[in-house]
Amino acid sequence: MDTGFLRVLLDPGRFFEARMQEEPSLKVPALIAIVIGLIGAVSTIPMTDLTMAMLPAEMQGLGLLMTVISAGVAFIGGFLAWAIYGVVFHIVSLIFKGQGSLERTMEFTGYGLLPQIFGGIIGTYFSYRLLSGLSIPSMTSPEQMVEFSENLVAVLTTSPLAQIAGLVSILFLVWSANIWIFGMKHARGLSTRDAVLTVGIPMGLYILYMLITLTGWL
Amino acid sequence: MKPLNVLIISLLCAAMAFTVPASAGPADIAVVSSSLDPSVLMKGDTGTLTVTIQNTGAETVAIRSARLYGSGVVPLSEPYPSVGEIGTGNSKTFTFSVRADGGEGTFYPTFVLDFRDGGGSLRYPVPIQVVDTPLSASVIQKPDAFAESRTADITVRVGNPRPNAASGVQVIPQGSGFTVTPTGGFIGALAPDASGTVTFNLTPTAETDVTFQVVWRNGINTHTADLVLPVAFGEDKKQADPVITNVEVTPIAGGYRIVGDVMNAGLESARSVIISPGAPATAIDPFRVYVVGTLDPDDISSFEVTFRADANTTEIPVVVEYRDNDGNRYTASTPIGLGGMTAAPIEGSEDGGFPVAGLLVVVLVALGVAGAIYYSWKRA
Numbered sequence: 365m366d367t368g369f370l371r372v373l374l375d376p377g378r379f380f381e382a383r384m385q386e387e388p389s390l391k392v393p394a395l396i397a398i399v400i401g402l403i404g405a406v407s408t409i410p411m412t413d414l415t416m417a418m419l420p421a422e423m424q425g426l427g428l429l430m431t432v433i434s435a436g437v438a439f440i441g442g443f444l445a446w447a448i449y450g451v452v453f454h455i456v457s458l459i460f461k462g463q464g465s466l467e468r469t470m471e472f473t474g475y476g477l478l479p480q481i482f483g484g485i486i487g488t489y490f491s492y493r494l495l496s497g498l499s500i501p502s503m504t505s506p507e508q509m510v511e512f513s514e515n516l517v518a519v520l521t522t523s524p525l526a527q528i529a530g531l532v533s534i535l536f537l538v539w540s541a542n543i544w545i546f547g548m549k550h551a552r553g554l555s556t557r558d559a560v561l562t563v564g565i566p567m568g569l570y571i572l573y574m575l576i577t578l579t580g581w582l
Numbered sequence: 583m584k585p586l587n588v589l590i591i592s593l594l595c596a597a598m599a600f601t602v603p604a605s606a607g608p609a610d611i612a613v614v615s616s617s618l619d620p621s622v623l624m625k626g627d628t629g630t631l632t633v634t635i636q637n638t639g640a641e642t643v644a645i646r647s648a649r650l651y652g653s654g655v656v657p658l659s660e661p662y663p664s665v666g667e668i669g670t671g672n673s674k675t676f677t678f679s680v681r682a683d684g685g686e687g688t689f690y691p692t693f694v695l696d697f698r699d700g701g702g703s704l705r706y707p708v709p710i711q712v713v714d715t716p717l718s719a720s721v722i723q724k725p726d727a728f729a730e731s732r733t734a735d736i737t738v739r740v741g742n743p744r745p746n747a748a749s750g751v752q753v754i755p756q757g758s759g760f761t762v763t764p765t766g767g768f769i770g771a772l773a774p775d776a777s778g779t780v781t782f783n784l785t786p787t788a789e790t791d792v793t794f795q796v797v798w799r800n801g802i803n804t805h806t807a808d809l810v811l812p813v814a815f816g817e818d819k820k821q822a823d824p825v826i827t828n829v830e831v832t833p834i835a836g837g838y839r840i841v842g843d844v845m846n847a848g849l850e851s852a853r854s855v856i857i858s859p860g861a862p863a864t865a866i867d868p869f870r871v872y873v874v875g876t877l878d879p880d881d882i883s884s885f886e887v888t889f890r891a892d893a894n895t896t897e898i899p900v901v902v903e904y905r906d907n908d909g910n911r912y913t914a915s916t917p918i919g920l921g922g923m924t925a926a927p928i929e930g931s932e933d934g935g936f937p938v939a940g941l942l943v944v945v946l947v948a949l950g951v952a953g954a955i956y957y958s959w960k961r962a
Contacts, residue, residue, distance in 0.1 A: 536947070546958065
């Protein structure tokens with residue numbers, strides 16, 4: 365059953381095998397990165413609301429500017445993540461004598477980002493639940509805002525909802541990593557073992573870092 | 583002398599010898615002893631006076647009546663209207679009830695014996711002592727300060743400054759607003775200048791006056807003396823004094839965590855010390871309360887409590903509950919500021935626990951991802 369590029373979610377091996385018969389195209393991966401960026405931009409709304417509530421009335425204009433900047437950064441974040449993952453995988457695969465163009469690596473890495481759309485949606489929901497549950501005291505001085513910000517970080521890092529959101533992100537990242545293994549295998553002409561190492565080493569380190577951050581060991 | 587005259591004189595002498603009674607007069611009757619029970623009376627007391635007489639002569643003496651009269655100490659019983667004869671060497675006892683109607687001092691009611699046949703009478707003043715000094719009571723041990731529902735040891739000493747013994751001495755606490763154990767203390771007989779003590783466990787429930795009533799008997803007469811002990815609540819200088827220091831407030835998801843030290847700055851041990859957040863805070867898991875246990879003087883212990891507070895709450899009390907050695911409960915409250923940040927509870931985790939729905943999402947996602955990965959490798 366051919367379900368288009370969504371087939372990459374459950375059958376990445378055959379999907380990438382089929383893609384290798386065609387010329388590299390970054391259209392669909394770019395579309396995926398755009399969607400991820402949009403979800404990231406939307407996920408900043410609760411945090412932006414929180415920031416706006418902290419600011420005094422005369423600084424609401426600054427808050428609006430901060431909102432636009434945050435949304436822009438979050439939007440670009442989708443493309444940035446795509447680029448970083450792709451470049452890292454390409455470089456690591458060189459160790460295993462990987463062969464193939466960077467464009468193909470980027471294409472397959474972009475497809476691998478597809479599970480991040482689901483992860484982003486669920487993460488945004490948890491973020492909304494977490495931040496909407498907080499009430500903002502009236503603050504009149506910068507010192508109070510700094511104190512609030514520090515306490516907010518403490519709340520967010522110890523919140524069970526934040527931990528759940530982190531766990532969900534890791535799970536979807538594992539799913540993406542699985543797709544990338546098949547992607548690198550075909551894009552860089554690696555053996556299954558080398559493809560697992562190419563993706564597993566950087567992603568393992570990253571997931572380990574996320575777990576450490578999540579459990580508060582850092 | 584004519585023989586006739588001699589006969590007449592002889593007959594007269596013989597007649598005189600037969601007509602003169604053997605109890606010739608009061609000279610042979612003597613009061614040999616008198617006693618009073620109790621030996622010393624108090625004002626209004628009734629006592630029993632016993633007078634013993636003896637015939638020390640060689641002849642029987644006929645007595646018509648015996649009576650007692652006087653002022654200050656008056657007889658209550660009737661006189662002896664017909665006594666009769668007392669043989670030589672015999673004695674007889676007369677008993678009178680008397681009452682001390684006058685003031686203090688020594689009184690001399692008169693014991694009177696009337697002899698028959700114009701033999702005159704015997705008057706004997708009997709000394710009776712009346713002393714109105716009561717037993718003295720004093721509190722010789724009590725706490726520095728009383729506290730509501732805190733049991734205090736009260737020791738009462740009863741002394742006998744009277745010249746005679748007191749019997750059946752008791753101390754009975756009276757009044758309201760307290761409970762006491764025992765409800766009465768029995769000392770018994772107290773010799774002159776002797777004393778006895780009774781200890782009570784007094785637990786006041788309100789500020790009040792406790793009257794320790796000393797009850798004793800002087801003979802058959804019952805007397806009382808009151809000792810009033812005012813019970814006013816105050817701060818015990820030795821009591822435990824838990825002090826909270828080194829407090830650190832940390833916002834957590836859904837509330838706050840307070841970590842600090844509690845130290846006993848008093849001179850007595852604080853037992854069963856429990857620390858909890860007070861209203862308006864609502865305690866949440868994992869540290870709704872923190873049980874420290876016993877804090878001896880100068881001991882210190884760390885504690886930790888977690889709670890939730892409303893957005894407008896800037897300060898909450900941390901309540902320390904403890905007991906003294908008698909089990910009386912005390913509370914001390916220390917206000918703790920929360921700072922400028924207020925974290926409202928997060929929906930679904932109001933008690934600070936892990937959200938069940940979120941956990942379910944994690945499990946479902948994990949199953950889905952695992953299934954996808956398994957399927958992808960199976961297809962490969």
